[in-house]
Amino acid sequence: MKPKKSQMKIQQMAFMLIAVMVFFALVGLLIAAIGFSGLKEKATALQEKNAMLLVSKLANSPEFSCGEDFKSQENCIDFDKVFILKENINKYKTGNKNFWRVSGIEIIKIYPKNSNFIECNSNNYQDCSKITLISGQGISAENFVSLCRKEFDSEKFISYDKCELGKILVKYEKAQ
Amino acid sequence: MKNKKNKSGQEEMIGFALIIILVSVILLIFLAISLNRPKTEIESYEVNSFLQSTLQYTTSCQSSSGAEKYQAIQDIIFECELEDKCANGEDSCKVLNETLDGLLKESWQIGESRPNKGYELIINTDESQILNIKEGNITKSCKESFQTFSKSRTKKNFFINFKACS
Numbered sequence: 001m002k003p004k005k006s007q008m009k010i011q012q013m014a015f016m017l018i019a020v021m022v023f024f025a026l027v028g029l030l031i032a033a034i035g036f037s038g039l040k041e042k043a044t045a046l047q048e049k050n051a052m053l054l055v056s057k058l059a060n061s062p063e064f065s066c067g068e069d070f071k072s073q074e075n076c077i078d079f080d081k082v083f084i085l086k087e088n089i090n091k092y093k094t095g096n097k098n099f100w101r102v103s104g105i106e107i108i109k110i111y112p113k114n115s116n117f118i119e120c121n122s123n124n125y126q127d128c129s130k131i132t133l134i135s136g137q138g139i140s141a142e143n144f145v146s147l148c149r150k151e152f153d154s155e156k157f158i159s160y161d162k163c164e165l166g167k168i169l170v171k172y173e174k175a176q
Numbered sequence: 177m178k179n180k181k182n183k184s185g186q187e188e189m190i191g192f193a194l195i196i197i198l199v200s201v202i203l204l205i206f207l208a209i210s211l212n213r214p215k216t217e218i219e220s221y222e223v224n225s226f227l228q229s230t231l232q233y234t235t236s237c238q239s240s241s242g243a244e245k246y247q248a249i250q251d252i253i254f255e256c257e258l259e260d261k262c263a264n265g266e267d268s269c270k271v272l273n274e275t276l277d278g279l280l281k282e283s284w285q286i287g288e289s290r291p292n293k294g295y296e297l298i299i300n301t302d303e304s305q306i307l308n309i310k311e312g313n314i315t316k317s318c319k320e321s322f323q324t325f326s327k328s329r330t331k332k333n334f335f336i337n338f339k340a341c342s
Contacts, residue, residue, distance in 0.1 A: 016192065027199055034210055052221035075228045111233075111282045144225040144283065146232040160245050163234045165279055 051141030055170050058100060059145050063092075064168075070148045070161055077168065079149040082107060083120065086133055103136035104171030109147060111165040126151075138171035220319035220340075227321050227338050230279055237262035237271040249275065253299060253334055254327050257306055269307075276309060284340050286312040295340045302333050315341040 058064060059075055063085055066076035085092075092099040109129045120128035144167055151162040231250040238246055239255075240263045247255065247262075252275075255268035262268055276297060286292045294312025298305065318341040326333050 016188070019192075020195065023196065023199065027203055030203065031206065034207070049221060052225075056221065056225065073228075073232055075225050076232060111279050113278075113282050143222060144229045146229040148232070158245070161234065162246070163232045163248065165229055165233055165283065 051139075051170075051172075052143055054102075054172070055141050055143040055168055058102075058105070058170055059143065059168050061100075063099075066146075066148050069150075070163070073146065073148075075144070076146040076148055076163070077107065077166070079107075079147045082131055082133070083125065086120075086131055089133055098134055100134075102134070102170050102172045103138040104140075104169070105133040106135075106169040106171075107131045107133070107145075107147065107166055108169065109164055109166045110144075136171055138173045140169055140171050142167050142169045220321060223319045223321040223338055223340055224323075226283060227323050227336060230276070231323070231325070231336070233275065233279065235271055235275050237264075237266065237268055239263065250325060253306060253336075257301060257332075257334070273307060273309070276307070280309060280311070291342050293341050295338070298335075298337045300335050306334075313341065314339070317342050 056075065059077055064077045064082060066073055066078045069078065070076055089098075107130070114127065114129035117130060118124055118128045120131045144165065146163045147166040148161055148163040150159055152159050231248065233249045234246050235249060235252050236246070237252055237255070239251070240261060247268075249272070252268050252272045255262075256272045260268050262271060280295060280297060284292050284295045286294055292312070294310075294314050296310045296314055297307070299307040318339040320337070320339040322335065322337045324333060324335050
């Protein structure tokens, strides 16, 4: 009689332990589910941040940046410099790849708005809306930049810095 | 003897129930904290770059004092605060408002079918508000950037805050 009673006690204890374990496992699973729910958003945000950093790095590189001519401002692209760079873009190639190792670079004027989406050339330099430095396909990352150039006021005979709002688009291939 | 056995079983049941209640309360608190965490106003590189570029934008307002150079948005904010006029007699605050309005409308096109649902731009000093432009719906999911700049002569601090909501 006595051993049977203690066996029952052990069985009771075992069931109790299993129940407690299952309960804590469920609680743990729920906490893990909540913790991992924002993982996709975080990954997307990280991807966006990396793309933005790539674009900002490019905009602040010596070939694009305003430098001392425009009081060395951040996220500022020297439009005159870029225009000359476009004409000499073939010199920035090593084999099949370009110097920046991206598949495309475009600079677009946002404001003042130009209704005609015209590619810039030496004839429409001040009245155009787009410079395609490297045309190519890929994942696109873009960021706002200030497009600055030297302008001449023919009425007052003064030269001044004119900065407009634009966007730099960088296309790159996704890493495998 | 039977009573004692029953009492022991009851105590065990109460103990188990207490554990479940305690864990449930902890879980509820954890859930409440994680659900109420503010997910809005994420610092964004895009919004930050937009603000930086906007401050450098050259307006049509020429300085009425000294060299007649065209003013950038940052300079015109100082002029507006002093209620100065441009060289052509136009109100600097009006030029600032119109230019920023145009810049915002072209850069952050809003609408129900667009990714951007609304935006708000506030410029103020330590003492007063200079400008407030608000369009569309300011939802709970906003990207925000904040910048401070000061005028070297008066050493007055200016604050510009922009949020774009999706």
